[in-house]
Amino acid sequence: MSSDFSELSFGEAVFRLRKQKEWTVRDLIARIADRGGKVSPAYITRIEQYGEIPSPEMILTLAEVFQVDGEKLLQQAKKIKVQTFEKGLGEKYQKAIAQFRTQRKKTWDRSL
């Protein structure tokens, strides 16, 4: 089942799985609580809407709740985490270069 969601972001996948089961957020929280997890509604919002990646234990609990392959869900989360990290790294690199250039220009102007 989770193979259908491999193209989506993690939050979107959780959202669609929840919609398939026709659960509300509170239902999902109740089911996670049955398996010993403790989450707040705000946490589910952040996962679904702001792309927050939960801990591996929580991902496995979610997979158990939704009755999907936990390994695939973990892999997907990992992929997204690596992607966001690389994207952030690229942005930081660009910023560093820009800063270096402005600094160099300043020193050049001062020397004139």
Next chain:
Amino acid sequence: MGQVAVARSTRPRSIKALAASYVDQYIAEKKWKSLQDIRLDIQDLYEMILYPEHEYRMISGVPLGYHEDEKVLGKTIPDEKLILIDDSISPPHRDPRHVSTAAHEWGHAIFHAGRTELFRCSKRQVFDASEDLERQANSFFEHLLMPDDLVKAQFYECYQPTTPFRYLGRRDYYFNAFGGSRRLLIDSYTEFCRALAYPLTPYFSRVSKSSLGLKFHKLGLVQNFTSERIFAETTHIGYIIREMQQ
């Protein structure tokens, strides 16, 4: 599941009661005990209460363009359960318009969910509130972010007045708030209300000073001893003038 169905059927009808129930829920979940702790925040309210309850997505920074020659600030699409906020408005905590627009759109999303049309809210539509729907949405915004009891409590906590504040025309006024004092030359009743609202906006999700000042006026915390009308000089808040006349 049965409990949920019962809760929905017995949902309070009035806008004020519903907004108050959300605020109570929010304060209970935050586990705030004293008055000083309570700080309403639209983003937190969205994450903790509004999204789990209604599942509307809220996206800011979307170019919404113009509709009938007016800038569209917010848009609600009930079919797709989506709230959009224009990119001319800065992110939350920077721009008070973000707070008011978001809360206004939430009002549409909650009270007009069954409708098929989409709501495009321009500045004139929001502030004029000539239509009932816009007025309902504004009312939701008011009661969600500025609950009567909380505004009164914070006002008394901050200023500790023995009598209501009186505006007596153009002159110097002293404002004592949180142990500090400042003297200001006040020109108009509007400015008087805004100066009083200034130290208290952080408690109410950083709504604009004008909104909070108007709330003070509505609650009778401030009294006008002149013939001036509140917000008469700012034309875009025409709805306030209309409400005063009623």
